[in-house]
Amino acid sequence: MELIPIFGIGIFGLAVGSFTNAAVYRLKICEIKSIFFGRSFCPRCKKTLRARDLIPLASFLLLRGRCRFCRKKISPHYFWVELATAVAFGGVAVFTGFADLALLSWNLFFTAIFIFLASFDFLFGEIPDEVSLPASLLAFLGSFLAFTIAPCESLIGLLAGGGFFAAIVLISNGKWMGGGDIRFGLLLGALLGWQGFAIAVFAASFLGSTVGVIQILQKKKKLKSALPFAPFLAAGGVAAILFAEEIWEWYLSFF
Numbered sequence: 001m002e003l004i005p006i007f008g009i010g011i012f013g014l015a016v017g018s019f020t021n022a023a024v025y026r027l028k029i030c031e032i033k034s035i036f037f038g039r040s041f042c043p044r045c046k047k048t049l050r051a052r053d054l055i056p057l058a059s060f061l062l063l064r065g066r067c068r069f070c071r072k073k074i075s076p077h078y079f080w081v082e083l084a085t086a087v088a089f090g091g092v093a094v095f096t097g098f099a100d101l102a103l104l105s106w107n108l109f110f111t112a113i114f115i116f117l118a119s120f121d122f123l124f125g126e127i128p129d130e131v132s133l134p135a136s137l138l139a140f141l142g143s144f145l146a147f148t149i150a151p152c153e154s155l156i157g158l159l160a161g162g163g164f165f166a167a168i169v170l171i172s173n174g175k176w177m178g179g180g181d182i183r184f185g186l187l188l189g190a191l192l193g194w195q196g197f198a199i200a201v202f203a204a205s206f207l208g209s210t211v212g213v214i215q216i217l218q219k220k221k222k223l224k225s226a227l228p229f230a231p232f233l234a235a236g237g238v239a240a241i242l243f244a245e246e247i248w249e250w251y252l253s254f255f
């Protein structure tokens, strides 16, 4: 196996995770144009961070999770997003391989989008349309280049994914899910088709209920308190990008 390129993509994942952290924060606080421009600063003391404070993982550990200037605690969330992106990128590289670089880039790009949406939902309890809608459109347009599925499959997936979550929002009167989840459903469906969408939702529900039960057992959460669902959808989405065909064949082998 090509260990060095996989390791390289893991490192690239660290940088993308770091960018994701900054982008999530800036999209919430500032205008969209500042996502790509402007320097990172501490949310409390507003001092511009130095280059050495922006090294993924290492800076957080060296500063022991505090701002260099005002010692305000930095949420470990940022650390975990960087680590998760690196691990996810490494995994995508391993299972996609390097034979088709366009496909690899495509899978990495949407993995990063999923992590962005998951992180945003985790921090702020919402899924930003500014990212989910253009990404859905891009997933649909990409199907014309035959990356993974055909355009009609993408369109059916988009309708099925959005429709499925819209139905849940309607049935539960918005208690179990929100409008942001519908847009995440559009994206998953457009990217993966309806079979891939079903697998992503199955994996997400399985993960979500496992984590929910663990938290209830640890008495961290009450039975009724809702977990943000996007992180689980993101994990399910990455699983479906990589293993949809295998899981689907395995499932069909029962009939």
Ligand SMILES: [Zn+2]
Pocket: 042, 043, 044, 045, 046, 047, 067, 068, 069, 070, 071, 072
């Ligand atoms: Zn500070």
